[in-house]
Amino acid sequence: MSAAATVRALAERAKAASRTVAARPAASRAAALRAVPDLLLGARDALLSANAVDLADAREALAAGAMSRSTYQRLVLDDRRLDEMAAQLRAVAAQPEPLGRVLRRTLLDDGLELRQVSCPIGVVAAIFEARPDAVTQIAALALRSGNAVVLKPGREVRRTARALVDAMHGALAAHGAVPCDAVAMVDDRAAVDVLLSLDDLVDLVVPRGSNALVRDVMARSRIPVLGHAEGVCHLYLDAAAEPEMALALAVDAKVQYPAACNAVEVVLVHRDVADALIPPLVARLRANGVTVGGCRRTRALVPDVLPAAPADWRTEWGDLRLTVGVVDDVDDAIAHVNAHGSHHTDAIVTSDAAAAEAFLARVDSACVFHNASTRFADGYRFGLGAELGIGTGKLHARGPVGLEGLTTYKHVLAGSGQRVADYVGPDARAFRHAPLAPG
The missing domain is CATH 3.40.605.10 (Aldehyde Dehydrogenase; Chain A, domain 1)
Incomplete structure (x- = not known):
């Protein structure tokens, strides 16, 4: 054979x-x-x-x-x-x-019920x-x-x-x-x-x-x-981020398991807190063996940070490497994530409810988090038992x-002798199309 x-x-x-x-x-x-x-x-x-x-x-x-x-x-x-x-x-x-979950029930007419039922x-x-x-x-x-x-x-x-x-x-x-x-x-x-x-x-x-x-x-x-082709995950530290939380989450998201597809690859920092957050952030990352690259404004604060090449902003390092950038505001951060990310997992650290709401609503990713590490994007941690993988597309399944x-699913129709011919023509019988409670 x-x-x-x-x-x-x-x-x-x-x-x-x-x-x-x-x-x-x-x-x-x-x-x-x-x-x-x-x-x-x-x-x-x-x-x-x-x-x-x-x-x-x-x-x-x-x-x-x-x-x-x-x-x-x-x-x-x-x-x-x-x-x-x-x-x-x-x-x-x-x-x-x-399996066998009734997702939707519709009464098409008396004695004619349609069910949408989950199946393998x-x-x-x-x-x-x-x-x-x-x-x-x-x-x-x-x-x-x-x-x-x-x-x-x-x-x-x-x-x-x-x-x-x-x-x-x-x-x-x-x-x-x-x-x-x-x-x-x-x-x-x-x-x-x-x-x-x-x-x-x-x-x-x-x-x-x-x-x-x-x-x-x-x-x-x-x-x-x-499936997902890449895991280019972002962490945005907003102007209203609690500093210690911001630093701890950045280290966890990069260091806890850098080879994972939900490890952070880019940290974005609001310009108003860049001078307060970036130097200690770089120090903590380096203390954990992370090589840090950065934009011009990042390097102005920590001159020995590696200059970030254009490709670095969309690279899944999968290792102890990270890119840090300064953005003007939450809108700038959202635009950067949507332009350079892989739609996997992106997070915001902030105590500003409006900024969090904007980020969670407008970032086009399978998983969007507020004040939590990107490493939580996992089937087991989500309570799914395990995961088949991470979906970053728009159809069928998304995220873990x-x-x-x-x-x-399949559509299951149970009738009592109904004919399509009775529902067409000048004397057609009308459909009821009444929604029923699933069960």
């Missing part, structure tokens, strides 16, 4: 499995998912050993300049992260049932780089929402991903309610081309990784793609994508 035929056969099994999973009761899907964390933790040694081999190769790539430090950091699986993965699995299992998408192809936790997050969300998933990890994480999928298969096989084919994996790079061509089997593609990966996937497939982002 050719490689293309092998991938197609795997996708066909995933499609069949998706219909089986969708038909399972909510309790069965949740129970199957609850069986996974204990087995995952029981396979701790095997998982960490597989990751150690991936890390050994990654260190060589890092030394050769073929891998960034942020990518290496994402690749690491240790006891803490494994425990976090187990907690996310349990959190997803405990989420409210996303089908088969999700997830293509990701250097993220062991992407395996469990995506698989858990897919199963809980009645979908199947085909995982394609990057070569740098393929051994870890295979060990995780094998552990999940063991748990699903032992439980018996969900077929193992609902969580499939391919590790051949050529399989990506095949997956992206299977628009008759794959219903959604989710790329998680670099800007280059996401844009490449978007350009190569006719299948709908959910949880279970609801893996559902669509």
Whole structure:
């Protein structure tokens, strides 16, 4: 069997499995998912050993300049992260049932009722780089929402991903309610081309990784793609910002995990507080190992800040690097964010309610925060259990994508023998189109 035929056969099994999973009761899907964390933790040694081999190769790539430090950091699986993965699995299992929800009811006429009902998408192809936790997050969300998933990890994480999928298969096989084919994996790079061509089997593609990966996937497939190309996040320190809060949030948003897509890349400071905030801000960032670049007005206050190039204002550093700029007012900050940001997550620090309201209403991003770190833009922190990824587009799902982002809906019409012919012509029967309470 050719490689293309092998991938197609795997996708066909995933499609069949998706219909089986969708038909399972909510309790069965949740129970199957609850069986996974204990087995995952029981396979701790095997998982960490597989990751150690991936890390050994990654260190060589890092030394050769073929891998960034942020990518290496994402690749690491240790006891803490494994425990976090187990907690996310349990959190997803405990989420409210996303299927069968009546979103809208309309009485078209007596005895003719239309319902809009949530249902699974089908088969999700997830293509990701250097993220062991992407395996469990995506698989858990897919199963809980009645979908199947085909995982394609990057070569740098393929051994870890295979060990995780094998552990999940063991748990699903032992439980018996969900077929193992609902969580499939391919590790051949050529399989990506095949997956992206299977628009008759794959219903959604989710790329998680670099800007280059996401844009490449978007350009190569006719299948709908959910993802974000960049995480160029901003923090705006307004004239009415409480100074200590402003400094603490800037450090948290950059330093807590700089490789994350919700880490801040640009800090904007109102001109009226620039002289009070920028010198201590630069000092705190440097104390945490951050390299700081800045605009002309920033460098007038701290001369040894690196001069910011035009591209720096729209760069996702993914590392301990940050750009600081001075703006005239909240309107200037909003214009800058909308022009240079990636519509991911942007935040304002201020005690001025009007400034906060303007920023939150007019910044065109999936997540907009007031007096909080951009690092809160995360499915687990949002209470979604885990996240499929971050959507920065305008359609379907936006921001951290949880279970609801893996559902669509169908229109269910229940009648009592009505004919369209009775509703046309000079003696046509009138529609009522009366809204009913969902339920």
